[in-house]
Amino acid sequence: MIVPSINHLITLALVTVTPWIELRGAIPIGIGLGLDSWFVFIFTVFLNILIIPLIYYGLEFFYERFFKRFKILRNLVENVRRKGEKYILKYGIIGMVIFVGIPLPGTGAYSGTILAWLLGMKKREAFPAVVAGVLIAGIIVTLISMGFFKVLYFFLYKIG
Numbered sequence: 001m002i003v004p005s006i007n008h009l010i011t012l013a014l015v016t017v018t019p020w021i022e023l024r025g026a027i028p029i030g031i032g033l034g035l036d037s038w039f040v041f042i043f044t045v046f047l048n049i050l051i052i053p054l055i056y057y058g059l060e061f062f063y064e065r066f067f068k069r070f071k072i073l074r075n076l077v078e079n080v081r082r083k084g085e086k087y088i089l090k091y092g093i094i095g096m097v098i099f100v101g102i103p104l105p106g107t108g109a110y111s112g113t114i115l116a117w118l119l120g121m122k123k124r125e126a127f128p129a130v131v132a133g134v135l136i137a138g139i140i141v142t143l144i145s146m147g148f149f150k151v152l153y154f155f156l157y158k159i160g
Contacts, residue, residue, distance in 0.1 A: 022048055052109055097129050100136075103141045
């Protein structure tokens with residue numbers, strides 16, 4: 001196990017806060033660098049969770065202050081919310097947890113929070129749902145990464 005240097009932390013932080021890469025890219029990088037998998041998991045999940053309120057409140061702020069003034073943008077958001085209401089009622093929190101929790105590109109904290117805001121999901125429902133999804137995705141990516149690097153080690157050093 002390698003003790004994390006400032007360069008490791010900066011690398012993990014930058015990858016984690018990069019939209020559509022997030023912890024799905026940061027966890028394999030951290031484990032691949034030889035860092036403790038628990039440390040990498042906790043660090044990247046924590047940073048990914050910090051993003052959620054920033055995005056949600058940022059969207060709310062910019063929409064209320066600027067975008068709402070433009071009829072085309074206001075109508076777009078209202079139309080999406082009106083059409084999305086049935087999906088929120090049908091799938092709600094569980095749907096958002098599954099969407100964010102599946103570790104595929106484009107299904108992380110950024111897109112989950114944007115989708116929750118765009119569909120008009122209440123903060124008290126959106127935040128826990130996206131956090132739960134981030135935790136699930138983090139666990140899945142960590143376990144897959146640990147397994148991948150153990151198999152790689154086996155083939156490189158035990159067989160080769």
